[in-house]
Amino acid sequence: DTEVTQTPKHLVMGMTNKKSLKCEQHMGHRAMYWYKQKAKKPPELMFVYSYEKLSINESVPSRFSPECPNSSLLNLHLHALQPEDSALYLCASSQDKGGSRNTEAFFGQGTRLTVV
Amino acid sequence: AQKITQTQPGMFVQEKEAVTLDCTYDTSDPSYGLFWYKQPSSGEMIFLIYQGSYDQQNATEGRYSLNFQKARKSANLVISASQLGDSAMYFCAMREGRGTYKYIFGTGTRLKVLA
Numbered sequence: 001d002t003e004v005t006q007t008p009k010h011l012v013m014g015m016t017n018k019k020s021l022k023c024e025q026h027m028g029h030r031a032m033y034w035y036k037q038k039a040k041k042p043p044e045l046m047f048v049y050s051y052e053k054l055s056i057n058e059s060v061p062s063r064f065s066p067e068c069p070n071s072s073l074l075n076l077h078l079h080a081l082q083p084e085d086s087a088l089y090l091c092a093s094s095q096d097k098g099g100s101r102n103t104e105a106f107f108g109q110g111t112r113l114t115v116v
Numbered sequence: 117a118q119k120i121t122q123t124q125p126g127m128f129v130q131e132k133e134a135v136t137l138d139c140t141y142d143t144s145d146p147s148y149g150l151f152w153y154k155q156p157s158s159g160e161m162i163f164l165i166y167q168g169s170y171d172q173q174n175a176t177e178g179r180y181s182l183n184f185q186k187a188r189k190s191a192n193l194v195i196s197a198s199q200l201g202d203s204a205m206y207f208c209a210m211r212e213g214r215g216t217y218k219y220i221f222g223t224g225t226r227l228k229v230l231a
Contacts, residue, residue, distance in 0.1 A: 031217055042207055042221035043161070056218065088159050094217055103211060104151055105219050107161035 006091050006108035014116055015081060021111045023074040023091030031055075032074040033105065034066060035090040043090055049074060081115045088112050119143075120210050120222035127227050129198045136183070137193040137225045139208030149211040150191040151219070152182065156204045164206075167191055198229045 004025045013019045023032065031050050035043035048056035049068040063085075065077040074091055092105040119142040129135035141150065152164040167175045167182045175182040183192040195202055208222040 033219070037159075042223055045218060045220070048218065090159075090161060092161070092219070094219075103149060103217065104163045104166050105161075105209075105211075105217075106163065107153075110159040112159070 004091055004093055004106050004108035006111050008111055009109065010112045012114045012116060013078065013081065015083070018077070018079045020078065021076040021089055023108055024072055025093040025106070026072055027093060027106065029093035029095055029106070030071060031094045032068060033092040034074070034076050035092065037088040037090055037110070083115050086114045120208050120220055122208055122222035122225050124225045125223070127225055128230055129227065130230050131200060132197055134194060134196045135198055135227065137195070137206050137227065139191045139193065139222060141189050141191060141208070141210050143210065143212065145212045147212070150182070150184070151209040151211065152180070152193045153207045153209060154204045155207060161207070165193065200229050200231060203227060203229045
């Protein structure tokens with residue numbers, strides 16, 4: 001199983017709503033990532049979890065709150081978003097540093113978020 | 117600071133022809149990895165090929181090969197025998213080898229394969 005599964009695939013939310021994006025992988029990867037991708041732009045790193053601990057926060061606004069309940073799951077809690085937060089949110093996972101040499105990141109299909 | 121540069125916003129190639137997508141990178145870390153991903157309109161990032169900074173030979177994966185020129189800090193992707201299904205956005209990415217991994221992406225090249 002080399003899949004990263006993201007739900008939901010599409011999400012429309014109002015600026016006062018609270019919602020969560022979910023990501024799951026069963027490849028035994030100990031690093032998990034959230035990326036944000038605007039149209040016609042490359043993915044931008046938001047957060048990295050390593051061994052279920054937040055390792056990197058790329059100065060992301062606090063209205064985005066990540067959570068890693070266990071080694072297979074990664075959530076992104078959304079609250080009081082702005083229309084400019086509308087984007088494709090991609091989850092990824094990869095081997096930890098002690099793993100195989102081919103440390104490619106595996107990506108999910110993403111959640112297309114629209115903030116209205 | 118690391119940086120990935122893809123200078124070709126868009127490329128066209130005839131079906132069954134080969135095409136080269138350019139990528140240059142900048143890092144001071146001696147240990148790094150270079151990756152190419154394909155992103156169709158559906159949005160998923162599909163891993164294509166990997167090159168490690170210490171690898172002596174260029175990576176190949178089926179119709180994909182990576183022309184790695186370490187001294188020039190370039191890692192160009194070559195797609196042979198292009199197919200219509202190859203039409204997509206292609207991203208070059210780099211991962212540094214120390215501590216927690218970060219994957220940083222170039223701006224991408226949109227490839228269109230013509231019938």
